[in-house]
Amino acid sequence: MTRNDIFEQIQQKRSYLCVGLDTDINRIPKHLLDREDPVFEFNKQIIDATKDLCVSYKPNLAFYEAMGPAGWESLAKTLEYIPREHFTIADAKRGDIGNTSGLYARAFFDTLDFDAVTVAPYMGEDSVKPFLEFPGKWVILLALTSNKGSGDFQLTIQENGQPLYEKVMRRAMEWGSPEQLMFVVGATHPQKFEEIRRIAPEHFLLVPGVGAQGGDLEGLSRYGKNDLVGLLVNSSRGIIYAGDGPDFAAQARAAAEKVQQQMAAVLG
């Protein structure tokens, strides 16, 4: 998928929403638990209810791995079920020495067929590059994350006065083009988006932290938007757990619609 493909979908749907499929078997409505694969059934209904309101889905691997092999099956079925037009992100935050990163890339791009995978930068160039070797596939590199701990190392000031996340972004931009590299920038740092756009004007940003984590959609969009919109704003719990009864999918749709309408207003 190209940047333009994503941009066209954003224009068509008036939405740059990514729905995070952080599906926890302990949190899904009770009436689904007697289904053969409750997690897949939940995801299926969420996808049916939200697919015209969002441009991307992002399963978080932790939720599937916590269930062992069965979770891996639910994940594969979910990915298969997502319509092809949607940009699919394996939120895996992987990163290892070269030959091992190559295997993770194979896991997410070949064994499964995700469009993108999130990657952690701590191990440097040879841990990231193997993910960039798959044509048409994307690396979404952690730059400045949405959690409280993002301040611990990502905001560490280097001897040249710049924060570490800036070094991560500048180095990574030498490894991959804006057609294969995005950055994670948390919605909980709205004041940083202007600076981040100076560093990376062309790249798409994946923005978690709206909703349950409290980020401000309008503020970050004002500073974060570029010519191709350049934003995929993720909401997970705020949408998929909007309701917990038999009408959970309708509740999820209502929550997604609310975000989509805010986005339509931003897009003007």
Next chain:
Amino acid sequence: MTRNDIFEQIQQKRSYLCVGLDTDINRIPKHLLDREDPVFEFNKQIIDATKDLCVSYKPNLAFYEAMGPAGWESLAKTLEYIPREHFTIADAKRGDIGNTSGLYARAFFDTLDFDAVTVAPYMGEDSVKPFLEFPGKWVILLALTSNKGSGDFQLTIQENGQPLYEKVMRRAMEWGSPEQLMFVVGATHPQKFEEIRRIAPEHFLLVPGVGAQGGDLEGLSRYGKNDLVGLLVNSSRGIIYAGDGPDFAAQARAAAEKVQQQMAAVLG
């Protein structure tokens, strides 16, 4: 498992070897491919051939994930097969926002029953702490890794003149005790072990990079050893792929024995 349990095993076996089960279905001997679960069969024979020579096994998750759900099954069976005295490490390099790290911890400590998991520090305190909440379980935090890219960010000098990996270690030592926290320090940085022992005199270090990656066992052991030995030196490819014929397990044993004898000499 406690530090003392590991130390006693090291003394008894005259070995601080960790065997990395980086089992790639494309590299295992051809005669195993008609078995029901070739990866498990390979691991089983490697474990039988090496278990008296090593104190720890470390499956690298990437190799299992690359095979999809079947890989997850092979991993679970492998873990089950490893004798209880061995320290088992899920080399997963995970790390995510708090609630998500909690799920990864559940995946490796509950769903599976590993003693330890490797964790990436980039996302900071709340990404690491959930792994520290399981009594008797261990976090092995990436500090200074063995790969070339370790220089990109881990050796970044902060404004106080210290490299980033030092900040990572010092912060993490506030989060967990030497009874629950180890650090990854690559054998490819032998000149750093003296400095690292000044920062963390008591912690065990997991040391990859001996063998295929070229690290020097004797040099790093001289500077890295502490009162409880404090080292788990990993070799993966150098041992498990020592042979590729029907006698692969005997070849793996011979390779492991060579390392074990070097270790016995270091232990004196």
